[in-house]
Amino acid sequence: MAANLQSNRRTYNDYRMALKNEVDIDGWRTHARALLQAGVAPDRVTWTVAGRSDGRQLDLTGPAALPEPDADRPARSIRIAKPLLSLINTGLLHRNEDRFDLAYRLLYRAQSVPGLHGNPADADVLKLNGYAKAIRRDIHKMHAFVRFRKIGDCGAGREQFVAWFEPDHHITEAVAPFFRNRFTGMDWLIVTPEASIAWDGGKLSVGPGGRKEDVPQEDVIEAEWRTYYAHIFNPARVKVAAMKSEMPMKYWKNLPEAELIPGLLEQSGARVDAMVAQPQDTVRFAERATGSAIEPPASLDQLYQMLQQQTDAPMEKFAPTLVRGAGPENAPIMIIGEQPGDQEDQQGRPFVGPAGQLLDRALAEAQLDRQQLFLTNAVKRFKFTPRGKRRIHETPNVGEINYYHWWVEQEIRLVNPEIVIALGATAARCLTGKAVKIARHRGTILPFIADRSLLITVHPSYLLRIPDAQGRQVEYAKFVRDLEAAAASVRQDRASG
C-alpha cells in the first residue's frame, strides 16, 4: 500500500479537482473514481466548485488533471458498498465545503477497511452520517414547510401554485420528485435562492434561483389556515420548546401561521384561568312574582271551576274544553306537559294520545306507576290550526303560557309534590319564566320553589317526531334515564326523610 502511494507521488502533492456546481455529484464521482484507481491519498486532493465566490479557490497551484494511468500497473479495482454510496450521495448535498473531502477520504479508507461505513463509532463515518442526517432533516422540513400560493386556473382544469422556500442545504433538486408525486394534478413552481423547480403535468424542470419578492405574498385560503392553527391549539398545554425544536424559528418568516404564535402564547394563561375559574351556571329557578287579584283556590276542583269561569283566557285558535290534571291529589311526582292534544281535548284527560302512550311506556320502564303520578299541562286548552278535517297542533306563545302560569302554580301548591317534571320547552318556560335550553339542563335535579325539586326533560312528542329509528331509540333511552333520575330522587328523599 505504502509502496503504491509512493509510486504515484509527483512533484506537486496537490490535485485540484474542479466540480461544475454545488450539486455536481456525478462530476465528483467521476473524479473520485479516477483518483481512487490511481491510489491518490485524500490529503493530496482539493475539491473546488466553479462559480463559488471564495478567494481560496483562486489558488491555482495544483494540477487539475488526474495522474496518467500507470502503464505498468493495471488500474485498481474499486469496491464501494451500496450503503456507503447512498450515504455519500445524501451527504454531498450538505452545505459544508469539506463534504467532498470527507466523502473521498471515506471512499479511500473503505478500500482497505471493508464495511467501514458500518462502524458508527468511526469519526469520519460519524461526521458523514451527521451530514446525511442534516440533509434528511432539511428535506423533511422542506416537504413540510413549503407553502404554496395559488396564482390562477388555466383552462383544462389545472390550477397554478407558487412557493418560496429557503433550504439550509443544496437539496432543491433532490426534493422535486416528492412534490411531483404528491401534486401531480396541479402546476407548481418552487423558488429557492439557489434554484427553482417546476412541474407542468408532464415534465419536471430545474431553473435558476430567485428572490422572495418574485413569489406572490398572499392567498385567500391563508386566512382560514390561520383560523385553523389558532383553534387547534390547546391553551391548557403550552410547550414552546417542543414546538421550536421541531419548527425552528428560522422557518417562521415563510410560514403564514407563525405570526400568530406570540399572541396565542400571551393569551393562553388567561384562557385557561377563565376555564378553570368559570363558575358553574347552576340554574336556580326562583319563584315568579305573579301578583294575582284572584283568591287562591282551596282544592283542585275549585281551581278548575274558577279557571273555567275566567273570561280573559286566550281563546283564539283554542278548543273550548279545559283539560284538567289527573292523578292522586297528594302525588309525590307531578308531570307537566305542554298542552292537551287532539285526543286529550276529545277525551278531556291529559296524556291519552300517542305522546301519552309513549310516556306510559317510558314511565313503566323507569319503574314509575302512572296511577301514582299527577299529570297535567302548562296550557290547559288545545291550540290548533284546522287543516281539512284535521286539527294540527300549534305551539302556544309566550303570552298564552304566561296566562296559565299562576294556575299551574296553584296546582303545584295543592298537589304539593316533591318533584316536578317539566316535559319540553313550554312546560319549562311556564315553570321558570324564561326560555330554557332543554339539552343543557335536562336530567339533573334542580332546586325549585318551596323545597321542591325540578327536573326538565324533553316532551315525548319530540321523540315521536324523530324520523330516524336509531336516533329515536337513543333519545328514548335518554328520556327513560331522566325519568329514572326523578324517581330515584324521590326514593332518596323518602329514605333520608
Place this chain on the structure above:
Amino acid sequence: MSKLSRSEKLAILADAAKYDASCASSGSVKRNSLKSGGIGSTGGMGICHSYAPDGRCISLLKILMTNYCMFDCLYCINRSSSNVRRAAFTVQEIVDLTLDFYKRNYIEGLFLSSGIIRSPDYTMEQLVEVARQLRVVHRFGGYIHLKTIPEADPELLKRAGLYADRLSINIELPDDASISRLAPEKDGKLIRKTMANLGRQVREAKAERKTSRKAPLFAPGGHSTQMIIGADASDDAKILTTSDGLYGSYGLKRVYYSAFSPIPDASNNLPLQAPPLMREHRLYQADWLLRFYGFSVSEIMQGGTAGQLDLTIDPKLAWALQNRARFPVDINRADKESLLRIPGLGGKGVAKILQARRFSGLRLADLERICQSVRKILPFITAVDWHPGKRLDSLSLYDRLKPPPEQLDLFAV
C-alpha cells in the same frame, strides 16, 4: 341564527376537535398521484406540516363534521348538555376545505370525527361519504383517518375501511363502570366488540393482500384508540393493563392517552384542574416499554407505588432502580434484550452499539459518539474502560438521576 361562514364553522369545529390526541399520518401504504393525475401521496412516515405552541404536531386537518351531539359524555366539550357554540359542516365543505389546504401543502390529509346527529348510522354515513368523495370524485391520495362510531351499522364500518387509511374507535375510559357513569349512551362491551370486528377486518385484508396484489385495501394504516386520563379514578396500573389487553386482543396500532383538559363549561362531576400532563407523558413512556422494550405491565409497575407510576423519573429508570441486581450490564457482551433495559438507552442506541461492537470493544469515548447522553447510562453499564463500582448501590442514585428542579414559571398553567 345567522348562517355561519366556512371560516366560522372551521373555528368552532377545530376547537371541538383539539382534544383528540392523534395526529399521526404514518404507517399506511405508499401511494402517489402519478398514475391517477390527482392530488396527494402518502409515504412511510408522516409529515408534520406545522407545530402549535402546545408542542403538538399539525399533520392532518383535524375537525369535527359537527359538534352537535345527542350523546352526553361528561368529559366531552361537545356533550349535548354543553353550552358550547355549535356548527355543522356539509360534506361538500369538508371536501373543499381538505383539498384547499392540501394543495397549499398545509396538511397530510384529513382526520374527521363527529358528534352524533340524528343517529349513529346517519352520522357515520356522512363521514364515509366525505372519504368516498375525496377518494373517488377527486382522486385524493392523501391520508384519511376516520373516527368511527361504535354504535353504527358494521356495514358502514366496512365501507369506511375501503376509503380510509386509518380507522379509530375511542375506548374513552379504562373501565366499563366509568364509561357507563360518565358516558351513559356508550357501552364498553359494544365498543370492544366493534373494535374486535375492526381488528379482524384489518387483519384479513392484510392477509389477502399477501396472496393477491389486487385484493382491496382495508384501513392499511391500521386502527387506533384513545383513552382519557384523569377523568375517572383509574390508576396507572389499570390503564396500562387495559392498553396491554387492547394491543394483545385487537391488534391496535396505537393507544393514545389524553390527559383530561379543563374544557370550557366543564361538568361539575369532573376534576377542574390543570391536565395531568406529566402523568400522560409517563404513560406514553410506559406504553413504549410495553410495545418495543419487552416489558410487562407488572414489571413496569415495580417502579411505581400503589398502582401509580413515579412522576419524577421515567418508568424504565424507576424499574432499573428496583432491579439493581440485574446491573451493571456489559455493553460489549450483553444481548439485545438486556441492552434495551438500560435506562437512557433507546432502540436506536442499542442498534448502534450492537453494530459498533463488531469492530472493537467499546470504550466510553465510543459510547459518547453513539449515545444521546452517557451520563445517564453510566451507573448501569460496564465498558472496556468503565465499571460503575459502588455507584449502582448508592441510595442517593435516585436523587442524582432525577431531572433538575425547574424554576417556577410565572406563566405556567
